[in-house]
Amino acid sequence: MASSHRAIFFTILLLLAVAAAATASSAGGSPLSPYYYSKICPNALPAIRRVVEAAVSRERRMGASLLRLHFHDCFVQGCDGSILLDATPTIDSEKTALPNNNSARGFEVIDMIKSEVDKACGGKPVVSCADILAVAARDSVVALGGPSWEVQLGRRDSTSASRTTANNDIPTPFMDLPALKSSFQKQGLNERDLVALSGGHTIGFSQCQFFRNRIFNETAATIDAEFARERRASCFAGSGDANLGSLDGSPARFDGSYFKNLVEKKGLLHSDQALFAGGSTDSVVKGYGSNNGRSFWFDFASSMVKMGNIKPLTGNRGQIRVNCRKVNA
Numbered sequence: 399m400a401s402s403h404r405a406i407f408f409t410i411l412l413l414l415a416v417a418a419a420a421t422a423s424s425a426g427g428s429p430l431s432p433y434y435y436s437k438i439c440p441n442a443l444p445a446i447r448r449v450v451e452a453a454v455s456r457e458r459r460m461g462a463s464l465l466r467l468h469f470h471d472c473f474v475q476g477c478d479g480s481i482l483l484d485a486t487p488t489i490d491s492e493k494t495a496l497p498n499n500n501s502a503r504g505f506e507v508i509d510m511i512k513s514e515v516d517k518a519c520g521g522k523p524v525v526s527c528a529d530i531l532a533v534a535a536r537d538s539v540v541a542l543g544g545p546s547w548e549v550q551l552g553r554r555d556s557t558s559a560s561r562t563t564a565n566n567d568i569p570t571p572f573m574d575l576p577a578l579k580s581s582f583q584k585q586g587l588n589e590r591d592l593v594a595l596s597g598g599h600t601i602g603f604s605q606c607q608f609f610r611n612r613i614f615n616e617t618a619a620t621i622d623a624e625f626a627r628e629r630r631a632s633c634f635a636g637s638g639d640a641n642l643g644s645l646d647g648s649p650a651r652f653d654g655s656y657f658k659n660l661v662e663k664k665g666l667l668h669s670d671q672a673l674f675a676g677g678s679t680d681s682v683v684k685g686y687g688s689n690n691g692r693s694f695w696f697d698f699a700s701s702m703v704k705m706g707n708i709k710p711l712t713g714n715r716g717q718i719r720v721n722c723r724k725v726n727a
């Protein structure tokens with residue numbers, strides 16, 4: 399009796415393990431592969447890395463800007479390079495959507511990468527702009543001292559863009575936890591992905607207009623008073639909309655200080671602090687803020703792969719753009 403129960407128990411365990419493995423392989427089992435270009439253009443990835451490294455050494459912030467471009471690409475129609483398309487009578491450019499207008503940057507670096515990567519591939523456009531964004535995001539994080547990961551490749555480029563979707567689906571800095579969670583859930587990303595990926599704010603800057611209300615109006619219950627006072631020295635009540643504040647204390651270093659800041663109520667954006675404000679994500683934030691960000695690094699890398707898998711165009715859908723700003727003629 400006991401042994402037959404045990405047999406059933408282990409059979410169930412085995413079935414669960416098989417199911418889990420199948421789920422994992424279908425999640426990672428998008429048609430993308432890290433080796434997609436190893437035969438058709440083995441020099442593609444080194445070419446991308448060279449341009450990213452040069453751009454980041456010219457201006458450290460560019461690493462942050464390139465990471466953000468991939469995020470804003472993936473949340474709108476999937477990771478399909480749609481954010482790169484300029485406006486035309488038939489292209490509803492995402493560049494002027496609220497979260498991007500006078501905010502998203504790095505488009506010239508992407509153009510430079512595209513031109514170098516085409517040269518490295520024998521003068522032919524074989525690497526998609528969507529893949530360039532994914533690789534540039536990884537190389538940027540590495541250039542600023544963060545973790546590395548194998549980038550899944552083989553995405554193709556969209557022939558359309560959607561300003562409306564960009565306005566609706568890219569989360570805003572004024573959101574509370576439930577809205578942030580549902581924004582990420584809509585993309586197939588869970589609460590842990592939300593926290594890990596928000597750690598992207600360990601690098602880069604925000605304009606005053608996105609955190610003004612927080613530093614002037616929020617109370618000591620949610621913001622450290624000294625931190626708010628310091629930030630008011632360069633972000634004023636009635637002016638300085640575009641003045642920059644660093645998202646954490648070391649905006650050119652990919653470290654764990656973003657999460658330590660949150661535990662001290664020193665998140666810059668309302669949406670940052672929402673991850674540590676007495677809700678269900680508090681414990682994850684605390685964990686990432688301890689042990690020098692090691693567990694954060696690991697989870698960030700795996701959530702970046704997951705984000706990069708959002709609705710890629712593969713097979714004969716989409717195209718490989720000749721110019722990342724334009725649909726092919």
Ligand code: HEM
Nearest residue numbers: 462463466469501569570571595598602603604605608669
């Ligand atoms: C969770 C929801 C998120 C919200 C509400 C949000 C919001 C913002 C805002 C308002 C800015 C400042 C933009 C400006 O001042 O022009 C910003 C910057 C940035 N965001 Fe996010 N973000 C979120 C998630 C992410 C994710 C998932 C990543 C990447 C994994 C990311 C990476 C960045 C980076 C690197 C910057 C700095 C860019 C630069 O300095 O050019 N953010 N974000």
Ligand SMILES: *[C@@H]1O[C@H](CO)[C@@H](O)[C@H](O)[C@H]1NC(C)=O
Nearest residue numbers: 493494495496498499500561
């Ligand atoms: C985008 O910003 C420019 C200023 O650079 C402004 O003139 C334009 O109206 C903005 N577009 C939208 C759609 O908000």
Ligand SMILES: *[C@@H]1O[C@H](CO)[C@@H](O)[C@H](O)[C@H]1NC(C)=O
Nearest residue numbers: 610611612614615634635636
């Ligand atoms: C503070 O909040 C009030 C009421 O919502 C708003 O009118 C005011 O503009 C806010 N102040 C700043 C500096 O954002």
